[in-house]
Amino acid sequence: xxxxxxxxxxxxxxxxxxxxxxxxxxxxxxxxxxxxxxxxxxxxxxxxxxxxxxxxxxxxxxxxxxxxxxxxxxxxxxxxxxxxxxxxxxxxxxxxxxxxxxxxxxxxxxxxxxxxxxxxxxxxxxxxxxxxxxxxxxxxxxxxxxxxxxxxxxxxxxxxxxxxxxxxxxxxxxxxxxxxxxxxxxxxxxxxxxxxxxxxxxxxxxxxxxxxxxxxxxxxxxxxxxxxxxxxxxxxxxxxxxxxxxxxxxxxxxxxxxxxxxx
Amino acid sequence: xxxxxxxxxxxxxxxxxxxxxxxxxxxxxxxxxxxxxxxxxxxxxxxxxxxxxxxxxxxxxxxxxxxxxxxxxxxxxxxxxxxxxxxxxxxxxxxxxxxxxxxxxxxxxxxxxxxxxxxxxxxxxxxxxxxxxxxxxxxxxxxxxxxxxxxxxxxxxxxxxxxxxxxxxxxxxxxxxxxxxxxxxxxxxxxxxxxxxxxxxxxxxxxxxxxxxxxxxxxxxxxxxxxxxxxxxxxxxxxxxxxxxxxxxxxxxxxxxxxxxxxxxxxxxxxxxxxxxxxxxxxxxxxxxxxx
Amino acid sequence: xxxxxxxxxxxxxxxxxxxxxxxxxxxxxxxxxxxxxxxxxxxxxxxxxxxxxxxxxxxxxxxxxxxxxxxxxxxxxxxxxxxxxxxxxxxxxxxxxxxxxxxxxxxxxxxxxxxxxxxxxxxxxxxxxxxxxxxxxxxxxxxxxxxxxxxxxxxxxxxxxxxxxxxxxxxxxxxxxxxxxxxxxxxxxxxxxxxxxxxxxxxxxxxxxxxxxxxxxxxxxxxxxxxxxxxxxxxxxxxxxxxxxxxxxxxxxxxxxxxxxxxxxxxxxxxxxxxxxxxxxxxxxxxxxxxxxxxxxxxxxxxxxxxxxxxxxxxxxxxxxxxxxxxxxxxxx
Numbered sequence: 001x002x003x004x005x006x007x008x009x010x011x012x013x014x015x016x017x018x019x020x021x022x023x024x025x026x027x028x029x030x031x032x033x034x035x036x037x038x039x040x041x042x043x044x045x046x047x048x049x050x051x052x053x054x055x056x057x058x059x060x061x062x063x064x065x066x067x068x069x070x071x072x073x074x075x076x077x078x079x080x081x082x083x084x085x086x087x088x089x090x091x092x093x094x095x096x097x098x099x100x101x102x103x104x105x106x107x108x109x110x111x112x113x114x115x116x117x118x119x120x121x122x123x124x125x126x127x128x129x130x131x132x133x134x135x136x137x138x139x140x141x142x143x144x145x146x147x148x149x150x151x152x153x154x155x156x157x158x159x160x161x162x163x164x165x166x167x168x169x170x171x172x173x174x175x176x177x178x179x180x181x182x183x184x185x186x187x188x189x190x191x192x193x194x195x196x197x198x199x200x201x202x203x204x205x206x207x208x209x210x211x212x213x214x215x216x217x218x219x220x221x222x223x224x225x226x227x228x229x230x231x232x233x234x235x236x237x238x239x240x241x242x243x244x245x246x247x248x249x250x251x252x253x254x255x256x257x258x259x260x261x262x263x
Numbered sequence: 264x265x266x267x268x269x270x271x272x273x274x275x276x277x278x279x280x281x282x283x284x285x286x287x288x289x290x291x292x293x294x295x296x297x298x299x300x301x302x303x304x305x306x307x308x309x310x311x312x313x314x315x316x317x318x319x320x321x322x323x324x325x326x327x328x329x330x331x332x333x334x335x336x337x338x339x340x341x342x343x344x345x346x347x348x349x350x351x352x353x354x355x356x357x358x359x360x361x362x363x364x365x366x367x368x369x370x371x372x373x374x375x376x377x378x379x380x381x382x383x384x385x386x387x388x389x390x391x392x393x394x395x396x397x398x399x400x401x402x403x404x405x406x407x408x409x410x411x412x413x414x415x416x417x418x419x420x421x422x423x424x425x426x427x428x429x430x431x432x433x434x435x436x437x438x439x440x441x442x443x444x445x446x447x448x449x450x451x452x453x454x455x456x457x458x459x460x461x462x463x464x465x466x467x468x469x470x471x472x473x474x475x476x477x478x479x480x481x482x483x484x485x486x487x488x489x490x491x492x493x494x495x496x497x498x499x500x501x502x503x504x505x506x507x508x509x510x511x512x513x514x515x516x517x518x519x520x521x522x523x524x525x526x527x528x529x530x531x532x533x534x535x536x537x538x539x540x541x542x543x544x545x546x547x548x549x550x551x552x553x554x555x
Numbered sequence: 556x557x558x559x560x561x562x563x564x565x566x567x568x569x570x571x572x573x574x575x576x577x578x579x580x581x582x583x584x585x586x587x588x589x590x591x592x593x594x595x596x597x598x599x600x601x602x603x604x605x606x607x608x609x610x611x612x613x614x615x616x617x618x619x620x621x622x623x624x625x626x627x628x629x630x631x632x633x634x635x636x637x638x639x640x641x642x643x644x645x646x647x648x649x650x651x652x653x654x655x656x657x658x659x660x661x662x663x664x665x666x667x668x669x670x671x672x673x674x675x676x677x678x679x680x681x682x683x684x685x686x687x688x689x690x691x692x693x694x695x696x697x698x699x700x701x702x703x704x705x706x707x708x709x710x711x712x713x714x715x716x717x718x719x720x721x722x723x724x725x726x727x728x729x730x731x732x733x734x735x736x737x738x739x740x741x742x743x744x745x746x747x748x749x750x751x752x753x754x755x756x757x758x759x760x761x762x763x764x765x766x767x768x769x770x771x772x773x774x775x776x777x778x779x780x781x782x783x784x785x786x787x788x789x790x791x792x793x794x795x796x797x798x799x800x801x802x803x804x805x806x807x808x809x810x811x812x813x814x815x816x817x818x819x820x821x822x823x824x825x826x827x828x829x830x831x832x833x834x835x836x837x838x839x840x841x842x843x844x845x846x847x848x849x850x851x852x853x854x855x856x857x858x859x860x861x862x863x864x865x866x867x868x869x870x871x872x873x874x875x876x877x878x879x880x881x882x883x884x885x886x887x888x
Contacts (some may be wrong), residue, residue: 030710034563037767050771052767052771072770073770073773073774075776076771076772076773077773081771082771084768088763088765088767088768088771089764089765090760090761090764090768091764091765092763092764093757093761093764094758097757097760099771100757101757101758101761101772101774102772102773104754104757104758105758105772105773105774106773109754110754110755110757110758110773110774110779111754111755111758111779112753112754112755113749113750113753113754113755113756113782114749114753115749115753115754116749116752116753117752117753117754117756117757118752120754159772160767160771163772163773204886260583
């Protein structure tokens with residue numbers, strides 16, 4: 001079942017066709033990886049879908065609704081959430097506050113100015129539950145600006161997760177994190193997502209992660225979709241391996257024959 | 264007909280002085296992203312220094328030519344003050360958010376205001392000798408102060424010089440590069456610190472020059488700086504922050520509007536100017552020529 | 556953003572009752588003040604408390620929402636002139652009605668100004684607030700037959716809770732009026748404390764820290780900023796209303812943009828990153844200015860130097876320095 005589809009979605013920045021008439025499809029309940037070289041248009045596509053950018057043309061259908069005219073705020077209400085490639089946190093607030101804020105917002109409690117935020121135990125209980133699942137509860141009272149980079153990446157995802165979206169876009173959730181820390185982050189992310197029944201689209205450059213965690217891969221190149229399929233199909237796709245993954249000096253695909261991938 | 268000519272000249276006169284002040288303010292903002300709240304008081308400093316040196320010369324019975332030559336002393340003094348201020352007080356703040364620089368210039372505004380009072384006392388200083396020395400020119404049946412033409416001429420010359428400076432010299436290229444992208448300019452080898460101090464000094468020179476040339480016709484009085492600042496403000500809001508053409512256009516518009524309202528509705532003249540600024544900010548916050 | 560300048564060390568959440576440790580002695584001192592200090596000092600303190608209410612309102616915008624307004628004199632002066640107009644044109648003498656009138660005036664002004672200003676941030680926000688407040692100032696100046704021009708409008712002592720003021724004006728101001736102001740101050744502190752600790756207050760801080768992310772968790776930025784702007788204007792308007800009878804006169808001096816600068820100054824002096832910073836800064840600034848003005852004719856030089864030193868050496872203000880000191884002391888234990 002299609003959770004989200006885009007129809008000939010396009011946007012240009014001057015002469016640069018960043019997203020070039022893309023028909024993108026996300027199935028309900030899947031974990032989809034969106035890959036492509038830098039400048040392929042992945043983040044721009046996510047920016048269009050999440051509402052940060054307005055398309056020049058095309059449509060975005062979420063469920064049965066055409067969300068194209070909706071503002072980002074309305075799309076969140078509809079159930080689309082995202083994390084950010086460059087960590088986007090509330091640095092001067094505690095980690096607990098960072099997670100509590102989306103919960104307050106989701107529950108429609110943000111406008112309340114005559115009650116103490118600390119009194120709302122339902123929100124704080126859920127906050128600590130989320131922090132615990134993301135392995136961040138020991139940081140609850142620390143300011144988001146003071147924790148380690150890996151923990152900031154996790155917090156960034158946690159904030160989007162706390163909105164309890166139907167569709168979650170994760171923009172390079174492990175970028176800038178040491179290789180050792182990447183797998184634990186992805187394990188947390190995938191377990192949370194699977195148990196919550198959230199559909200996830202991950203933008204990633206790390207092919208190990210892509211092939212290990214995703215069920216379906218969409219490859220973008222120069223603003224268009226180059227390929228769309230299961231990890232095996234993509235790995236076997238010559239067009240993809242040459243444009244994206246590159247070749248060894250010997251002419252062999254740089255990624256190898258797939259024997260390194262684990263499932 | 265001559266009434267129109269006189270009003271036009273008055274408007275141009277006002278615009279000239281405004282252009283000098285606002286142009287300096289805009290230059291500083293354009294290059295350094297600092298809104299210099301003390302800028303009006305550098306204009307005042309220019310006025311006081313010039314009036315003072317001319318006053319000394321008058322007491323020494325110097326000839327008229329010398330008096331004229333002493334006019335730029337105000338501009339030089341303001342430039343020197345600017346250089347010192349930039350180096351000691353503004354430079355430590357560049358790594359901090361721009362609001363701190365705004366606060367610093369507000370503190371400088373207060374300091375300069377009282378420094379001027381401390382040095383020259385509470386009474387106004389005049390340089391009427393220069394004003395009278397130029398005589399008057401005939402317009403239609405009446406006569407018009409010749410010195411006003413001098414002010415207009417200085418304004419025009421300054422505008423031309425500035426344009427040449429910024430668009431036809433190497434320093435101008437560095438200035439424009441730094442104002443567009445300071446990190447990139449620095450990576451390309453531009454000494455950003457030096458560009459900054461030069462831009463700030465030039466901006467202050469212009470403000471001081473404005474004060475210097477206006478003082479023979481207007482006298483240097485306490486509080487003139489704060490009044491001038493808000494007007495310069497209106498000019499760059501209308502014309503666009505950081506743009507020389509904007510300062511020119513804004514100065515002309517403000518000069519004309521002010522002259523019109525002073526003639527017909529003097530009560531609301533000031534309020535109208537502020538309202539125009541507010542309207543421009545609403546409709547087109549970048550101003551006529553501004554780059555945000 | 557100005558609040559990113561210095562990130563403080565992680566502060567664990569302090570339970571409210573711990574704060575009572577120093578709130579109670581200070582409250583007692585404030586209550587006992589007129590009985591132990593001379594009337595002039597009490598008046599200075601009264602001015603300080605009034606400034607604190609204004610600064611508290613101002614800092615909702617600066618410290619909590621990240622918006623630096625250079626036009627708050629519009630609300631202070633608006634509140635003061637509302638009182639003066641009520642005296643002159645409506646022949647009213649009740650302080651409660653004065654407060655109501657100033658709240659109405661500030662509400663109208665802040666909704667109008669705020670609607671326009673919150674579409675912008677940073678420099679443009681500051682410029683716009685300055686320009687709009689100057690429109691008001693120039694109107695007060697030019698329409699002198701309505702506003703009294705530079706001479707201003709007289710504001711006599713009002714009735715408090717229906718009770719007429721006693722004949723000795725100085726004694727009235729230093730006692731009954733002081734307690735009235737203290738009570739309003741306490742109420743304002745309580746209300747503002749509640750607001751900044753509410754979910755709304757947290758949302759404002761989110762907007763301050765990261766506008767984009769705040770939008771992406773479903774907060775409508777412009778709307779929240781507007782509400783913050785209006786609340787801020789209301790508090791500052793109340794301050795202006797309390798100020799007018801104390802000063803005896805409503806004049807354009809409290810509408811001019813340099814007065815807005817003083818509001819910014821006192822908030823930064825106390826430390827805009829804490830709740831009590833603006834209160835401390837307002838009272839400190841009031842004393843500083845009172846003594847500076849009495850000490851030398853060059854008081855602007857003095858205050859300007861303080862501001863310069865503050866910006867260079869102590870950007871987090873008095874409360875910032877206090878917090879650094881107490882955390883150092885805690886580490887030593």
